[in-house]
Amino acid sequence: MSRRPAAPGRVVSRRRSLHLMIGLTLVGILAAAVIVSFFWLPFKPDDTSGGRLAPPGGGHLLGTDKLGRDLFTQLLIGGRIAFATGLGAVAVGGVLGVTGGLLAGFATRWLDDAAAVALDILIAFPTLLLAILIVAGAGASLGTAILAIGLGMAAVVARLTRVLVKQVLARDYITAARVAGVSWPRIVGTHVLPNIAPVVLVNLALQAGLAVLAEASLSYLGLGTPPPNASWGRLLFEAQATVLTSPLAALAPGIALVALVIGVNLTADGLRDLADPTRRRSR
Amino acid sequence: MTLLEADHVGFAYRGGKPVLEDVSLAVEPGRNVALVGESGAGKTTLLRLLLGLARPTSGVVKFDGQPLTRGRLRDYRRAAQAVFQDPYSSLDPRHTVGRIVAEPLRGLGLGADPARIADALDAVGLPADAASRYPHEFSGGQRQRIAIARAVVCHPRLLLADEPVSALDLTTRVRIVDLLSSLNVERNLTILLVSHDLGVVASLCQQTAVLERGRLVEQGDTASVLGAPSHPYTRKLLASVPRLPG
C-alpha cells in the first residue's frame, strides 16, 4: 500500500533534530542578549563619550558610530526591535490569518470563491510594498511597521489555513464527529485546529524570519525608528557611508540579522516533526 | 414499527441533476439491510441523508416512525451511529484511541466513563490498553475495529456502515463481518450496510436494496433478490461477481 520505507524517514528526522538544535541555539543566544539588554547596557544609548568612529577597544566592543555612540549597545537595542517585530507581526498575522482562513475554509461556494480571489489579490502585492505604503501613509514607527508586516503576513497565513481546513474537513473523522453529536465549535477545537496547527505553526515561524527581514528593509529605506533606538536595518543604512573605514559597523548588524533569520528558519524546520504523533512514537 | 425509513426521498445539488430520485427504503429492527450499487449510484448520498448530515430535497427521512427533524437529531444520534470505508481517514491521527472511542459519549453528553470505553474496546476484540495508543500503531483491520468501537460505545440500535470492509484484505474482511454479525446478535444492533460486495451482503444482511443511478431498482429479501433477481442490473451485478472454481 502507501507504506513509506521506514529508514529514509528516520534519516530525515535526524537531520531535522539537528536543525532544531542549531536553530534554537542561535535564537536562544540572541534572545538571551536581548533580555540582558533590558537590565544592563554597556553604555547609555545616547552616550557619545567614546568619540567618533572609534575602533574596537577601550570598553567599546565593536567601536563607535559616526556620532560616537557605542555600536554594541545599539546592536543590543536593535535586537529588541528585531524580536518585537518577529513576535508582533506573527501575533497580528497569525490571529488575523488563522481566523480569516478558518472562516474561508468553512465558507461554501461563491463566498469561498470570493475569499480565495481576495486572498490571491492580497498575496500578489509584495508584503514589503504593502508595508511601505502603510508606513508611508501612517508615519514611520515600530508599531505601524509591525502592523503593516503583520497584515501582509495575514493574507499568506489565511490562504494556507483555508486550504488546510478544507483538507481536514474532507476527512471521515469529521463526519464521524458530527454523527457523534459533536458541535461545530468543538469539532474546530478538537479536530480542525490540532490537525492544521503543525503546518500553520511552522509557517508562522518561517514568516517570523521574513518579518524581521522586512522590518530591516523598511528601516534601511528610512521607514523605521531613527537612532539611537535603531533597528538592525537602520544600523546597516547608517554604516553604509563608512563601510570601507569601519566595516564592523556594517558587518555586526548584518551578521546578527542573518543569524536570527537562519536560526528562526532552522527552528521552524525542526519543529515539523515534534507535533506529529506518527513520528513521535515509532515502533 | 420501522427503525429508520426513507419515504420517497430525492436529492439534487442546487442547479444539478438529481442524485437520488424517489427512494423508499425501510429498516426494521433486527433485520440488517444492504444497500447495493456501484460508484456514482448515490449510495453515499443516501447514507448522508439517512445520517441526518444533509436534508433531502424531496420526501422525508423518518426515525421511529416520525420525521427526522432538527430537534430530534440528538435522540437520533444516540440511536444511530456510523462506520466508514477508510479506517485511515476516519480516525483523527492526533487523538488517542480512548479519546476517539469516547467521542460519541462526550458529544452526546453521556459522560466519558472509562468503563464504557473498555467495554466497547472489548466488544470489538481489542485489549483495554489500546485506549492509550494512537491510530497509526494499528493495522487497517484493527483501525476498523476502533471505528466500530466508537460507533457502538453509546449502545445504538442502528449502525449505518459505508463499505466497512472494502478497504480491507480478504481474511480481515471475514473477521470484521463476523464481528458485525456478532454485534448484531449480542447488542441488538441493526445494520444498514452500504456495499458493492455481494458476498459480504449475502453473509450479513437479511434484506437487500439495489440502487442504480439514483433509483432503487429492486428490493426485498436477500435470498430472493440475489437468488432470483428480477431487474437486469441486479443480474448483471451478480454475473460480475468472480466465483471460486470447484
Place this chain on the structure above:
Amino acid sequence: MSLLTVEGLSIRNSSGAALVSDVSFAVAPGDRTGLIGESGSGKSLSALASVGLLPPGLTATGSVRLDGVDMIGAPERRRTGVRGRVASVVFQEPLTALDPLMTAGRQIAGPLRRFQGLKGEALRTAVRVALEEVRLTDTERIGKAYPHQLSGGQRQRVAIAMALACRPRLLIADEPTTALDVTVQAEILDLLDRLVDTHGTALLFITHDLPVVAKVARGAHVMRMGRIVESGPIIDLIARPSDPYTQTLVESARRFDAALGGAEGDSSGS
C-alpha cells in the same frame, strides 16, 4: 526457456529489514501466473523487482532474469530497453499511473513511437487500433481526452492499451481491478483474458483476491510476510490448500462465495 526467472530474490529496506525473502518463481512465454497475498506480503515488491522498478531505498539481491537480462545487476540503460520491449506493467490506480497533463492518445503514442519508430499517419492508426483493441468504442473522443475526463474503467483500458501497444511478451498486472466496480472489474478481467490469449502474452497477475486470480491465472504462488508459502495450479490450491495460511485464505474466500450460494454464478460454492 523461461521468459522471467526469479531465483532467491530478497528485498531489504535501507535499515536492513527483509521485505521479501528468498522468493523464486518463473514465468514461461505465454504462461499465466498469479502472485497472491495480502497487503505487506511482498507480492507487489517482487513483481516490481522483476522489471527492475523497485522504489528508491530498497535493495534487491538474488537473481532476476527477464528475457536473459539481469534485472538486478545490469546497467539501467539495458534494463530500460527490456522493460518497454519485453515487459510492461498495469497498475492498480490508473489515475495515478497516467500522466494527468497528457491526452490518452498521446500517452499510447509514446511507446509506439519509441519502440516501433512509428510516426504520422501510421502512428495515428496504431493508436486507434490500440484503443479499439481494449474495446473503447468512441476512439476519436477518448484519444483526445485527458485522464480526469475518463471513467475509472476507461482509464484502466487506456492503461492496458498503453501497456500492450508494443506487444510485450510479459504483462505484469498489479491489482488492476481493485479500484474498480464489480461490473467494470468483470469486463476488464475478460478483456485481459482475451488480449493475453490473442497475442500469446505471458501474464503475471498480482492480487489479494483469490476468486479474481482464479479467473485469469493458471498457476499461482501464495505469498505471506515476504515468502512464498505455497505454489501450484490454482485449481489445486483452492481445492486442496496444504499451507495453513493458504487454507485461511481459501476459507475466507469460500465464506463469501458460499453465502452467495448458486445464485446466477458460473459455479457453486462448497
